[in-house]
Amino acid sequence: MKLLLVEDQVELASSIQNYFLKEGDVCEYANSFSAASQKLHGYQYDILILDIMLPDGNGLELLEAVKQNWPQMGVIIISAKNALDDKLKGLDLGADDYLPKPFHLAELNARTKAVFRRRLQKGENSLSLNEIKINLDTHEVLVYDQLLDLTRKEFELLHYFLVNQRRLLTKQAIAEHLWGDYMDTADSFDFVYQHIKNLRKKIVKAGGNDYLETVYGVGYKIKSS
Amino acid sequence: MNLIIRVTLLFVFVSLIVFLIGGVISFRVMMREVNNEQRHFLNERLDRVTRMIERRKPEDTLRMNKLVIVPLNDLMNERKSFRDTLVIHTQLERLEPHLKLDAIKNVAGRSYQVVMYDVIIEPDDIRDGLEESLVKMYLILLGAVIVVGFIVSTYMLRPFNQTLQAIKKFSIKDQESKILFPKTGIAEFKRLNLFLEEMTEKVKSDYQSLKEFSENASHELQTPIAIIQGKLEVLLDLNKLDEDQVNQISSAQHTLNRLKNLSTSLSILTRIENKEFDKVLALDFSSEVEKMLGEFKELIELKSITLTTEIEPGISVEMDDVLCELLLTNLINNAIRHNWENGTIHISLTNDELEITNSGPDLEIDPEELFHRFKKSNQSSASLGLGLAIVQKICDLYACRLEYSQSDKQHSMKVGLNH
Numbered sequence: 001m002k003l004l005l006v007e008d009q010v011e012l013a014s015s016i017q018n019y020f021l022k023e024g025d026v027c028e029y030a031n032s033f034s035a036a037s038q039k040l041h042g043y044q045y046d047i048l049i050l051d052i053m054l055p056d057g058n059g060l061e062l063l064e065a066v067k068q069n070w071p072q073m074g075v076i077i078i079s080a081k082n083a084l085d086d087k088l089k090g091l092d093l094g095a096d097d098y099l100p101k102p103f104h105l106a107e108l109n110a111r112t113k114a115v116f117r118r119r120l121q122k123g124e125n126s127l128s129l130n131e132i133k134i135n136l137d138t139h140e141v142l143v144y145d146q147l148l149d150l151t152r153k154e155f156e157l158l159h160y161f162l163v164n165q166r167r168l169l170t171k172q173a174i175a176e177h178l179w180g181d182y183m184d185t186a187d188s189f190d191f192v193y194q195h196i197k198n199l200r201k202k203i204v205k206a207g208g209n210d211y212l213e214t215v216y217g218v219g220y221k222i223k224s225s
Numbered sequence: 226m227n228l229i230i231r232v233t234l235l236f237v238f239v240s241l242i243v244f245l246i247g248g249v250i251s252f253r254v255m256m257r258e259v260n261n262e263q264r265h266f267l268n269e270r271l272d273r274v275t276r277m278i279e280r281r282k283p284e285d286t287l288r289m290n291k292l293v294i295v296p297l298n299d300l301m302n303e304r305k306s307f308r309d310t311l312v313i314h315t316q317l318e319r320l321e322p323h324l325k326l327d328a329i330k331n332v333a334g335r336s337y338q339v340v341m342y343d344v345i346i347e348p349d350d351i352r353d354g355l356e357e358s359l360v361k362m363y364l365i366l367l368g369a370v371i372v373v374g375f376i377v378s379t380y381m382l383r384p385f386n387q388t389l390q391a392i393k394k395f396s397i398k399d400q401e402s403k404i405l406f407p408k409t410g411i412a413e414f415k416r417l418n419l420f421l422e423e424m425t426e427k428v429k430s431d432y433q434s435l436k437e438f439s440e441n442a443s444h445e446l447q448t449p450i451a452i453i454q455g456k457l458e459v460l461l462d463l464n465k466l467d468e469d470q471v472n473q474i475s476s477a478q479h480t481l482n483r484l485k486n487l488s489t490s491l492s493i494l495t496r497i498e499n500k501e502f503d504k505v506l507a508l509d510f511s512s513e514v515e516k517m518l519g520e521f522k523e524l525i526e527l528k529s530i531t532l533t534t535e536i537e538p539g540i541s542v543e544m545d546d547v548l549c550e551l552l553l554t555n556l557i558n559n560a561i562r563h564n565w566e567n568g569t570i571h572i573s574l575t576n577d578e579l580e581i582t583n584s585g586p587d588l589e590i591d592p593e594e595l596f597h598r599f600k601k602s603n604q605s606s607a608s609l610g611l612g613l614a615i616v617q618k619i620c621d622l623y624a625c626r627l628e629y630s631q632s633d634k635q636h637s638m639k640v641g642l643n644h
Contacts, residue, residue: 009448015455022462080447102451102485105458153523168461170475172482179520191527216468218475219461 001116003027004045006036006062007078008055012101016049019105020112033057040066046120047074047112052090060089067094074115078103104173110163127162129222131208134159143206153178154199161212161222170219196220229378233370240366248359252352259346260324264307267326267341271305274339278332291342297329301336304329312342322347384409388418395425397432398500436499443492450485457481483609490611493551494598497618502545510542510549510642514574517553521561529566535573542642544623552619555612556581556638563636576644578626582637592629616640 003020005027007013013029020027028043030036033056040048040062048066052059059077066073077090080101090098096115099108117125117136125136133142139155141148150158160177161169171192178192200210213223270292278294287294291312305328314321323342330337387407395404404425406418457478461471496502514536518525525532542549560570560583568584594600596617599610620627626641 009452011452012448012455015452015459018459019455019462080444080451101447102454105455168471170461170478172478173458191523194527216471216475218471 001025001112002044002046003049003112004036004039004043004047005029005049006031006033006054006059007049007051008032008053009051016105016108019109023109033059033062036062037065040070045070045073047076047116049076049078049108049112050095052077052079060093063090063093063095072119074112074119076108076112076115078108104170104176106160106164106167106169106173107177109167110160110177113163127159129162129165129211132158132162132203132211134162143203143208146206148202148206150199150202153195154202157195157199161220165222168215168219168221173219227378229374229382233374236370237367240363240370244359244363248355251359252348252355255351255355256348259351263324263343263345264326267307267324267343270341271326271328271330271339274341275330275332278330278337278339282333282335283337291323293338293340295338295340297336297338299336300331300334301329303331309345310342312344314344321345381411383407384411384414385417388414388421392421392425397428400429400433436495439491439495440499443488443495446484446488450481450488453481454478454485487609487611490609490615494611494615494618497548497615497622500622502548504545504547505543506546507541507543508546508549509539510579511536511538511540511574513549514553514572514579517550517557518572520554521557524561525570528561528564528568530561530564531567531569533569533571535571537575540574540576540642542644548619548622552616552640555616556640559612559616559638560636576642578642579640580637582635584634585636587634588631588636592631595629596627 003025005013005016005020007016007029008031010031013031017027017029028039028045030039033054036050036054039045050059050063054062059079063075063077066075075095076097076099077095078099078101079090096119097111099111114136127134127136131144134140134155135142136159139152141150141155141158156178157174160174171189174192175189178195196212200212204210211222212220215221274292274294283294283296285296305326308325308327310323310325311320312323312325313319322345324345326339326341326343328339328341330339384407391404391406404422406422409415409418457474460466461474466474518532518534556579560581563585564570564583565585569582570584571580571582573580573582588595590600596613598614617627619625620640623643625643626639628637628639628641630637630639
């Protein structure tokens with residue numbers, strides 16, 4: 001996956017870049033409207049991660065240009081401007097997703113992968129981890145080809161883990177991914193634990209391996225065996 | 226009461242007192258002048274009579290009109306005294322008050338008693354005349370005051386009333402239009418208008434900069450928070466961390482998360498105040514409540530809370546959908562957070578109000594303060610103390626009633642619905 005990150009905050013950009021590079025993606029970086037235009041004209045990208053507030057222009061104009069010239073490119077808007085109309089305008093102009101700052105990198109990763117799959121991966125839309133296979137269109141999970149009966153939240157949880165393999169996902173990031181703004185994160189940690197427990201139980205019962213590893217009580221990750 | 230009416234009444238009252246005192250003074254002065262004049266007249270007459278005595282040297286008592294001259298046998302000291310007395314009035318033929326001059330005059334070595342009368346102008350007559358003229362003058366004054374009051378209130382106070390009308394239309398949020406104050410030639414109103422003009426402009430610009438500040442503050446915070454959050458996540462992903470290091474990072478993340486929620490909540494409060502949520506949608510409130518309870522279902526179950534509902538279907542409200550969601554989220558979150566394990570929540574929705582009752586420990590703060598920012602019953606709790614402030618703001622915006630009551634460890638939050 002080839003990404004162009006347009007973000008004027010160097011510090012944030014380097015963290016994001018670092019994250020995607022570790023995922024094995026190509027992530028290039030432009031810190032201004034003009035630099036971004038140049039890169040867009042010079043190279044081919046799959047996904048554009050776009051900050052609306054740029055020092056030398058409005059990111060929404062860049063979005064318009066992208067939609068005209070490179071309609072196959074996926075666009076995710078990241079903005080500190082938590083204004084609803086910006087979100088709506090962005091989505092109206094054809095952005096695929098909108099993520100308000102601050103966000104968890106794992107969340108950005110999951111959303112980017114989702115956009116990438118939706119837009120560019122024709123054919124089978126699925127993720128897998130050895131014997132576990134999830135179908136993102138039908139929301140089915142198979143363990144050794146045996147259908148697993150998961151709740152919606154358990155499916156989302158498993159999906160989040162599979163997108164962010166090899167990553168430590170904190171309870172907080174998981175809670176925010178599953179419940180968004182509704183939940184007070186402090187309350188929801190027990191909750192994350194419950195869901196993980198149920199998910200493990202269901203996978204093991206179907207004969208799968210328990211890949212979920214607890215890391216020092218802070219979060220979970222998929223075992224790198 | 227109208228200023229002009231008040232001033233007029235005061236003036237009428239004061240002038241009444243002035244007229245009364247003035248009347249008494251006039252009466253006294255007039256009486257004194259009349260008296261003096263009369264004595265003066267009698268004195269002059271006495272002089273004439275003295276000269277007549279010098280010429281005629283009467284031997285017998287002489288009686289003329291209102292004049293008696295009695296030659297005395299002994300020589301006496303000269304004296305003179307005035308007295309009031311009643312004398313038959315020759316024309317009117319009745320007793321009338323007279324002033325009597327009783328004098329002893331020595332002329333050519335002989336003493337004469339001279340007695341003279343003069344009819345007095347009666348105090349009653351003077352008083353009657355005075356009263357009549359004063360009452361007439363007072364009535365004229367009254368009429369004049371009313372006419373002047375009318376003129377002042379309609380013509381001279383017109384610019385003042387126009388200024389009032391102009392201020393009424395003033396809105397702190399209306400940045401474009403300037404208040405137009407009427408032109409006036411009256412210095413005080415000119416100053417008032419000038420002052421109001423400066424003040425409203427100042428208030429507007431202050432409000433604008435305050436608004437921009439709070440917008441910017443909560444917005445500008447998001448980027449550094451995003452940077453720190455990113456850095457911490459990258460740090461967590463290093464595979465060589467020990468447990469202590471991971472815990473330190475995780476606790477930093479927790480705190481950062483609080484900061485994030487804080488800035489989001491403050492920004493929501495600001496945006497509600499700025500009336501940025503101004504959509505007016507007819508929402509099915511009943512189903513919104515049901516939907517929101519669905520979102521919280523897991524959390525309620527996790528705390529083993531028993532939820533009972535009495536929701537009348539099809540109740541509609543007109544409000545912004547985002548605010549509706551914020552209102553319900555905060556209320557329900559509140560009822561869950563300040564509840565016990567195995568506690569209860571009861572939600573009832575009627576056409577008039579939404580009532581959420583939950584079990585929970587007694588409040589440690591004054592219920593009045595419950596809706597203030599950063600007030601929480603338990604200061605050490607993880608909550609920010611902004612949820613109910615947001616609820617309050619939303620209710621203020623829609624002019625809804627918001628009441629809290631507690632009895633026997635049951636807390637009830639009531640939101641009145643306007644249709």
